[in-house]
Amino acid sequence: MFADLLRHRDFRWLTAGRSVSLIGNAMAPFAVAFAVLDLTGSPADIGVVVAARSVANVAVLLAGGVLADRLPRALVLQGSSLGAGIFQALMAFAVLTGWASVPLLIALSVANGALAAVFRPASSALTPQTVPADSLRAANTVTRMTQNFAMILGGSVGAGLVAVIGPGWCIAVDALSFVVAALCFTRLRVPDPVREPSHALADLREGWTEFTGRTWVWVIVVQFLFINAINAGGLMVLGPAIADATFGRTGWGLALAAETVGAVAGGLLAARWMPRRALAYGVTLVFAEAVPLVVLAVAPGTVAMVLALTLTGFTMEQAGIAWDVSLQERVPADRLARVYAYDAVGSFVAIPLGTAVAAPAAALFGTRPTLLVGATITVLATAGALTSRSVRTVTTGGPNPRESRSGTHRMQVSGRSEIQGSFLPETAFRCVCKRDSRGLVVGVSRGGWG
Structure with a gap:
């Protein structure tokens, strides 16, 4: 790989x-x-x-x-x-x-x-x-693993x-x-991708159309709005305090290191195998995010937290790779960055709220109830995402082209000539350019803009 x-x-x-x-x-x-x-x-x-x-x-x-x-x-x-x-x-x-x-x-x-x-x-x-398009899953795996190590x-x-x-x-x-x-x-x-001149506000509207036009995208972003906020409060704020009072800082450090080990194992598995409906599989794995919260609430300890965070790292790395591949295969290349931007805003905007309310909520209601409520919200958010047929039916790998929400796209080939054509839904083109790493120019083949 x-x-x-x-x-x-x-x-x-x-x-x-x-x-x-x-x-x-x-x-x-x-x-x-x-x-x-x-x-x-x-x-x-x-x-x-x-x-x-x-x-x-x-x-x-x-x-x-x-x-x-x-x-x-x-x-x-x-x-x-x-x-x-x-x-x-x-x-x-x-x-x-x-x-x-x-x-x-x-x-x-x-x-x-x-x-x-x-x-x-x-x-x-x-x-x-x-x-190339057939290396996209492996590329995302390597990218996420190198990011973790970095x-x-x-x-x-x-x-x-x-x-x-x-x-x-x-x-x-x-x-x-x-x-x-x-x-x-x-x-x-x-x-x-070559784009026609446009106004920045029009670009934002176009990106919003791409983001909201795919139910599976915004459903998962809403899911992680809740999950990221809960994890930020539960693991970043309450977790260290609980560890300090129970199994110690060294144990907490070992648990966090174990999460990275789990992520490496999950990435290696994802590079070699992923089901056709990878997105639904990845979302299902997110149920595991509730486990560390329950362990912190009920039985905090070094061994238990090491096992819980190893599981979380293993499952979330696979979920992240499934998400990236789904976006990159199905969103047109000239709009992908804007969809990623809306994804990041929606996923991260509630994190400051989660960190801000965790300690006051624990002081008011108790640490154990606060963590258990957080675990319940995680389960409900994940179950809610899986009720969406759009989430359950997205496929990856094989001839799974990018979706287009509008008509004409223009793409640059070898830096000089252009090809212009109307994209039907579920259709895209891939230009194979003359490069040592890609081979000779042979025309236009179907697939993703690689």
Whole structure:
């Protein structure tokens, strides 16, 4: 699987750039948190700086999706990565020279959150343009696995650098990682769908039409609006507190590490096998998200939490791959970034609410009832998603072309000529360009824009 994918030049450089960027992203929270503590000593100030980045990220996601569908996606990745490197370098300079302040760190965090929102849809939508259609599932598996490893490595490196050389220099290394990522993205040579000039608001409406026109898309986004909020409150807020009072911080760390091990195993399985109705299978696996909440509520302990989070990692990785492949196979390439943007906004918008209400709810009603209610909501949201016939009948793999919600699409072949045609529902074209990794130009074959 890995060797076959690495034969595709564009996928190699995209994976390298994303991995370096994610390592930097994982380093940043440690460095920024300790930079704020060194500056003011206030945990509340850390929360404000982190929240500023999150709010900016959600606020700009839709605009990021429009940009990723209007401009060459490789260029969007280059620009957003270089911009992030510049702003992180400014933050490092401010911390190292002693003129940093909380308002300045907030402003720079807002800028970086906005650039991350531009980066995300373009990065997600670019994957199917770097590999043939029959390698899409394997490509998404490798992408998610490398992202997991990059986040683990980045967190470890960030913690070590903060301890050894201080937060300012750690942020400087983070800035350098973004520059390296931008250089990787300059090596991409992917053809982009050619789009007619249009207004940004019209693009947002078109993306909304693509998003709402597929019932299975918005149903699952609504499902994860609830699940992400519940998990954010239950596992990110209440989980550490329960662990601290019962089985200890070391046990909690082992449990979180076990989730990553489970995710690797789930990704390896998904790369080799996935049912034809992968989306329904993936949604069914999401029932497992309730298990860690129940364990924390009823019998918190190291062994139980290790088993529960291993199961969660194993199942959620398969669900995530099924989701990505379903979107990439069935949404037209020139609108995919906007659909990813609406997905991200809907899925993440309630996370701050979940983190904000978890502790007050536990104080008011008790920790155990709060967690059990969260597990119940997770089960109900997942069962509700499975009642949708649209969710149950989506298929992946094989001759499963992209759906189109409107008439004419234009695509660029080898950077010069264009092919124009009307797409019927469930129909798309794939242009095989002259590349060492793709073979000679042989015309136009049916499939996905790969």
